[in-house]
Amino acid sequence: DQQVKQNSPSLSVQEGRISILNCDYTNSMFDYFLWYKKYPAEGPTFLISISSIKDKNEDGRFTVFLNKSAKHLSLHIVPSQPGDSAVYFCAAGAVFGNEKLTFGTGTRLTIIP
Amino acid sequence: DAGVIQSPRHEVTEMGQEVTLRCKPISGHDYLFWYRQTMMRGLELLIYFNNNVPIDDSGMPEDRFSAKMPNASFSTLKIQPSEPRDSAVYFCAVSGSKQETQYFGPGTRLLVL
Numbered sequence: 001d002q003q004v005k006q007n008s009p010s011l012s013v014q015e016g017r018i019s020i021l022n023c024d025y026t027n028s029m030f031d032y033f034l035w036y037k038k039y040p041a042e043g044p045t046f047l048i049s050i051s052s053i054k055d056k057n058e059d060g061r062f063t064v065f066l067n068k069s070a071k072h073l074s075l076h077i078v079p080s081q082p083g084d085s086a087v088y089f090c091a092a093g094a095v096f097g098n099e100k101l102t103f104g105t106g107t108r109l110t111i112i113p
Numbered sequence: 114d115a116g117v118i119q120s121p122r123h124e125v126t127e128m129g130q131e132v133t134l135r136c137k138p139i140s141g142h143d144y145l146f147w148y149r150q151t152m153m154r155g156l157e158l159l160i161y162f163n164n165n166v167p168i169d170d171s172g173m174p175e176d177r178f179s180a181k182m183p184n185a186s187f188s189t190l191k192i193q194p195s196e197p198r199d200s201a202v203y204f205c206a207v208s209g210s211k212q213e214t215q216y217f218g219p220g221t222r223l224l225v226l
Contacts, residue, residue: 006155034214043117043204043217044156089156099144099208100169101215105155 003027004092006104014112019077021107023090026071030092034101035064035075038087047088048075051095080111117218119205125224131193134221136205137186146215147180147190148204156204162188195225 005024013019023033031052036044050057050064050073057064063076077084090104118137126132138145146161160170165182173180177196182188192199202222206215 002154036217041219043206043219045217046214049214091156099161099163099210100158102158103148103156105153 002105003030004090004102004104006088006090006107008107009105010108010110012110012112013080015082016079019075019080019084019109019111021075021077021088021090021109023073023075023104024071025073025092025102027092027094027102028071029094029096030102031095032093033064033066033073034091034093035062036089036091036103038089038106044089077109080109082111082113085109085111117205117207117216119203119218119221121221122219123222123224125226126195127226128196129194130225131191132195132199132223132225134190134192134203134205134223136188136190136218138188138205138207139216140186142207142209142216144208144210144215145182145188146206146208147188148206148217150202150204150220159190192223195223197225200224 003026034049035047037047038044048059048062050066066073087106087108089106091101093101120135147159148156150156159172160180162182180190202220204220206217208215
């Protein structure tokens with residue numbers, strides 16, 4: 001049972017446009033969320049996070065939005081650059097739970113020059 | 114400070130053979146996680162340790178899988194006997210505390226023929 005779902009396995013976006021990656025979760029105990037980026041032959045690296053007390057967190061070109069009622073979060077990248085081409089994983093955890101993170105299946109983003 | 118080191122980076126073996134994957138974590142991080150990445154299930158947590166003690170191994174798929182952390186600077190994940198369905202990329206990750214970013218190693222790509 002996938003508690004964190006990324007329903008789009010791939011996404012292609014023109015350079016300079018906005019990339020929007022989506023993530024849905026089912027466990028209402030999750031209260032902090034992270035996005036990781038993964039290049040081929042490398043491990044995932046942390047990109048941005050958000051806790052459930054916020055509905056938006058911004059870091060440069062990257063913004064994460066959280067809609068708790070819909071159990072949905074999204075990552076916006078604007079403007080998209082060729083170096084953003086990677087696999088993006090959404091992850092969720094529970095502050096009063098254990099240390100585990102639950103990851104989604106990932107979305108492969110391709111930026112077209 | 115070097116990142117998480119995993120060895121080997123690639124492993125090709127035949128069904129039935131024993132496979133040992135190794136991880137050297139970043140010093141000063143109390144939590145160590147072993148993940149498996151597949152196309153179908155994304156990043157799955159197999160087991161994690163806190164201060165070298167296994168905390169949760171509920172993600173270990175079968176008794177064929179075992180993990181140890183004899184000291185703070187070394188961990189192994191062993192598969193015995195290996196099967197073709199074990200083919201995946203295995204990641205080791207560390208974090209300093211709950212909610213803190215997890216730092217991943219480069220992964221070991223395992224192919225069981």
